Amino acid sequence: MTISRRGFLKGVTGSAVVLAAGIPSVEAKMSTELPSEAVGLLYDATLCVGCKSCMVNCKTKNSVPGGALYKDGVVPGVVDSLLCRKSDKTEAMKSPPYETKTIAGNEGIWDASQDLSGDTLNIIKAYRNGTGEMKDSPTNGHAFFKQQCLHCISPACVSVCPPGALIKDPKSGIVYYDAYRCIGCRYCQLACPFNIPRYEWSSPWPEIRKCQLCRHRIAEGKYAACAEYCPTGATIFGKVTDLREEAKKRFAMKPGTIYDFPVQTFDSKSTSTRPVAAYADKIYGLTDAGGTQNLMLSAVSFELLGFSKDIPASALPDLTWAYIAKIPWVFLGVFLGGTSLYAITSRKNKNGTDKGDHHD
Amino acid sequence: MIDFTTYAGPKIGNALNKLLDDRHSRHLGIKMDTPFTRVLVFLILGAAFVAGYRVIFGLGASTNMNDYWPWGLWIAFDVLGGVAMAAGAFMIAGAVYILNLKKYKCIARASILNAFFGYLLAAISITFDVGRSAVIWHPLIMWQINSVMFIVALHLVLYLTTLATESSPMVFEKLGWHRALNAVHRIMVGAVMFGVALSLLHQSSLGANYLILPSKLSPLWYSKHIPYMFLVSALMMGFSMVSFETILTGKVFNHQVPKNVLEGLAKGIVFFGSLYFAMKLGTVISGPGLGVLLHDGFLSFMWLLEMAVGVVIPVMLLAKTSSRKNIETIFVASILVILGVLLNRLNVGVFAVSSYANHVGSDYFPSIMEFVLTAGMIAFAILGFKVCAKYLNLFPDTGH
């Protein structure tokens, strides 16, 4: 034997303890609390007229440096990633990423997004049933609904991202994306219960695209473009605590009550006065996936609108954390258990044969 | 034999000469230039082409994955399957070096090398699967410990290093580097323990990747215990893989393996197979209920197929002591387990999200290029193993 067994055992036990203690555990768990200054959107489908002004402005206002659709060329993107630094490009893009090839006969004419995509962060879709006459009626009616990132309080996408390219702002709670970190593994797409993140499948240096709640505009003292350009007050921007109260108030009101709906922001002076609709089952986002910062109201139930009904009402990252927290113990267990087994079995062997501890 | 000292100078040339000396493995009768090898090389070239195409034109041009089906064949088969196939190594290494079960020593080198190639296959495939291959190392410096994938990435690198360390004596031996050999021997037991810990975690972590999908993964496969089911099925696969390749290399390279080794391995298959069966059944009963096995159409069929092929039939085949003495029975049972566990990984990785993805109007079937890359990677692993069997002393205690 080249080194003494005692020395070896000591070394192994020592390194196991260091390993187990060196892995930070408790503080690393993701928060399930609403951040102090959390902001979000309240989308009330019963006010939405399907004008898509929010979509148009989402696209243009995000195609500027800092915006969620802004992108450098491939080469600077690769270089930034390789050197692990944020992009500092400020040149304007040639054009916002319009989707002009999605339907036949529309070669290069207008932006016709069919779904969320690598080029579309926010989409208004229509629900139709029977004759489609009555607005907001589940049968023989029609309704609009909005799809975009809901800015989860405990976002699955952030928790699964291996290099931490998706980040939840600790103050505003906005879930944003740091492109240079991303490795393009698409785990965020798989993990998001609302299936929001989209990928630039056709790019050789693809990015993940999703709504970042106009974080770049908030930094300039403005707010989300979709809310600013919504003429009806269907989409409003505000503090999450306020929006929750507002949503609960509307939900509790008797259908038909005349109400002053704020337009653009929760505390806006301009309002739109009209009767309150009969809301369906629930306020979407209060508890879904542990709660989201964007909230939604609708007169047609969310299940009929195509929202998954299987999403748990608790924070998803907790499911993985329960597993991850056990990892240091596995190392400790294997090293302690393995060392003692090794000690026992080699002693036994020594008594028998003398072919001791040199294996290869 | 070519004398490399004339081409590469005395130092490197000598080392090359020693490495390429295959006297010790002559009795195995491995021929390099066979039709089979040519097929392998052809497949590898195909994969290399796909890899290049994929890097230049992106994932959309080369695969059929999409926003609703972000992970496809490469993750499900190459990564989940390749890693599961490599489970034999840490078990055999642990048995030989930690538990001092000397009888398994004759197959230790082969199974460690096999695992090395399994992991290499997984590592190369995932490099091309991520959209930004050139920065796949980011997680190693940008830690994000809430992510199971980060943990998998870290383990993959550490474990590849460990496997390389565990295999290195074969190379050092040939080169006659005694100092290096001694150094490796000294840390061997520690390295093996590290490898065991990493493997336990790695195998279960691949299952833990799916913990966050309670609303997307079919209830036939989703369970809070999916990490442990991945681990137990990997152990079952490990025993099968080792006995499969022991019998196979015995047949192809004509060397003999002690029967009691195979018997021990077969017992392992039965034990872990039964445990796995109980876990799988328990999940279905406590989750969606047994009825789902009949009512969920295609998915039920896939579940039943996976269980029949990979668990029920092989365990029944090996249940009797007498059948565990029959090499042919063990061979067949091992192959079934391997196929069954691979099918399980495909089910989890591809099919189990289908009902969710179909609901939102999406579909997925791997593209030709996805198949070509996967086939090439398998060929690469086989060829690599063959080359090593020829030039390294893989079966030290058998034959001569």
Ligand code: SF4
């Ligand atoms: S909705 Fe999806 S993408 Fe948005 S924060 Fe939640 S998990 Fe992330």
Ligand code: SF4
């Ligand atoms: S694709 Fe990018 S953002 Fe999404 S999980 Fe992977 S590294 Fe993170």
Ligand code: SF4
């Ligand atoms: S949310 Fe507002 S801007 Fe968007 S479509 Fe509806 S009414 Fe128009």
